[in-house]
Amino acid sequence: MVECSGTAKLIEAVKEHPMLYDLCNENYRNKVVTNKKWMEIGDLLDIHGTLGTVLFGANGIRQIRMGLCRKNQEK
Secondary structure, eight states: OOOOOHHHHHHHHHHTOGGGTOTTSTTTTOHHHHHHHHHHHHHHTTOOSSHHHHHHSTTSHHHHHHHHHHHHHHO
16 A cells, blocks of 8 residues: 555545535535534644644645645646
8 A cells, every 4th residue: 555645645635525625515614614624634644733733834734735836836
């Protein structure tokens, strides 16, 4: 079995929760639901702490995403 990178895990985890990206999803604007899902994704990626730390910390989800964006721009 191949070990998934943090970026691949993030992509797969977000795919499973359309309320995080689908504007038409009934829970897209429900911060209670979306914040809970982000925290679950943080746990999956072994990022712990407050919601702010999980999303915006030095090793948070946003940093993983930005690294992916930079990598895609270099191609």
